[in-house]
Amino acid sequence: MDNKKIRVAITHGDTNGIGYEVILRAFEDPMMLDMCTPIIYGSSKVAAVHRKAMEIEIQYNIINDAAEARDGRVNLLAVTDDDVKVEFGQSTDESANAARAAMQRAKEDMQKHLYDVLVLGPVVSNANPNREDKSLTIMLGDRVRIALLTTHLPASEAAKTITTEKIVEKGVIFFKSLKRDFRVNNPRIAVLALNAQAGAEEEQVIVPAIEELEKQNVQAFGPYAAEEFFANNQYEQFDGVLAMYDEQGTKPFNALSADYGVRLKAGISAVCTTTVHGPEFEIAGKGVADAASLRHAIYTAVDMCRHRQEYDEPLANPLPKLYHEKREDGDKARFQMPRAKDIFK
Numbered sequence: 001m002d003n004k005k006i007r008v009a010i011t012h013g014d015t016n017g018i019g020y021e022v023i024l025r026a027f028e029d030p031m032m033l034d035m036c037t038p039i040i041y042g043s044s045k046v047a048a049v050h051r052k053a054m055e056i057e058i059q060y061n062i063i064n065d066a067a068e069a070r071d072g073r074v075n076l077l078a079v080t081d082d083d084v085k086v087e088f089g090q091s092t093d094e095s096a097n098a099a100r101a102a103m104q105r106a107k108e109d110m111q112k113h114l115y116d117v118l119v120l121g122p123v124v125s126n127a128n129p130n131r132e133d134k135s136l137t138i139m140l141g142d143r144v145r146i147a148l149l150t151t152h153l154p155a156s157e158a159a160k161t162i163t164t165e166k167i168v169e170k171g172v173i174f175f176k177s178l179k180r181d182f183r184v185n186n187p188r189i190a191v192l193a194l195n196a197q198a199g200a201e202e203e204q205v206i207v208p209a210i211e212e213l214e215k216q217n218v219q220a221f222g223p224y225a226a227e228e229f230f231a232n233n234q235y236e237q238f239d240g241v242l243a244m245y246d247e248q249g250t251k252p253f254n255a256l257s258a259d260y261g262v263r264l265k266a267g268i269s270a271v272c273t274t275t276v277h278g279p280e281f282e283i284a285g286k287g288v289a290d291a292a293s294l295r296h297a298i299y300t301a302v303d304m305c306r307h308r309q310e311y312d313e314p315l316a317n318p319l320p321k322l323y324h325e326k327r328e329d330g331d332k333a334r335f336q337m338p339r340a341k342d343i344f345k
Contacts, residue, residue, distance in 0.1 A: 010118075012047075022121075022293070028058055035302060061076065067114055118271065125278065135267040142259065144252075145239065146241045148245070155194065180307065
């Protein structure tokens with residue numbers, strides 16, 4: 001991808017929210033098109049309604065297939081019925097269905113490798129907290145990275161689902177993402193406590209998880225009482241923070257990332273980011289939405305794509321070993337130079 005522009009698929013989100021406004025506003029800056037080639041998964045009719053209401057002058061190239069996307073242009077791929085009615089500020093089944101249609105088409109095109117990274121437009125979250133999710137939500141700001149062990153659950157409910165195994169699993173995902181996606185050489189992760197004072201969860205669940213992570217060469221520390229941890233700026237000593245439940249992570253994140261925030265879904269093969277805010281129906285159609293979060297979601301996705309390439313490239317072509325390790329040959333361990341044909345083939 002050295003000289004190739006990264007193709008960024010962007011779903012339009014809930015069509016009655018601020019999705020189109022923040023997407024089109026983001027690409028009012030011509031520098032964005034120097035960085036990537038956007039493909040908006042949406043509706044030309046709905047886009048026109050939003051553009052007219054917000055008096056946005058940006059032009060876009062309407063295409064029927066992602067393969068037709070042109071560099072240097074904002075490309076719009078029509079994936080929903082043009083009869084979708086736009087009702088600014090109203091959460092309707094029609095607008096939610098339009099959002100799902102865009103995500104479904106983007107998912108299909110991802111499997112065909114028609115673009116490089118995916119940025120999801122803002123939607124109302126309908127996540128099922130009882131469904132086991134193997135991915136990890138990481139909130140990214142200019143001062144902190146906070147991962148959520150559980151989402152959409154209050155502390156009392158989260159406590160029932162937290163296990164040592166889950167903390168280890170998510171901690172490893174977090175560690176690998178920091179190394180591969182953000183090129184942090186040896187990440188340090190702070191693990192937050194569930195309670196303000198050490199209790200059974202800390203002693204029986206969290207501490208053993210941290211010890212297991214250390215055995216797996218993950219630099220994990222804690223558990224730290226959340227309020228004291230953030231009040232004393234201890235987060236500055238770490239590359240990432242693992243919070244036990246939603247509010248424990250989102251409250252300090254919002255306070256520390258006032259200008260913008262991005263959500264990343266880690267632990268999956270694709271690069272997938274989104275805004276930290278939802279469709280914000282209360283300001284939809286008023287022309288006052290801030291595109292900073294969407295813009296940084298695009299920046300983050302593009303950076304991650306390049307970081308992964310840099311990280312994976314040497315691993316795909318490792319140098320031949322110059323010796324046998326003792327565990328391979330037992331008492332017969334010895335240094336052995338490789339044959340020339342093995343080096344140069």
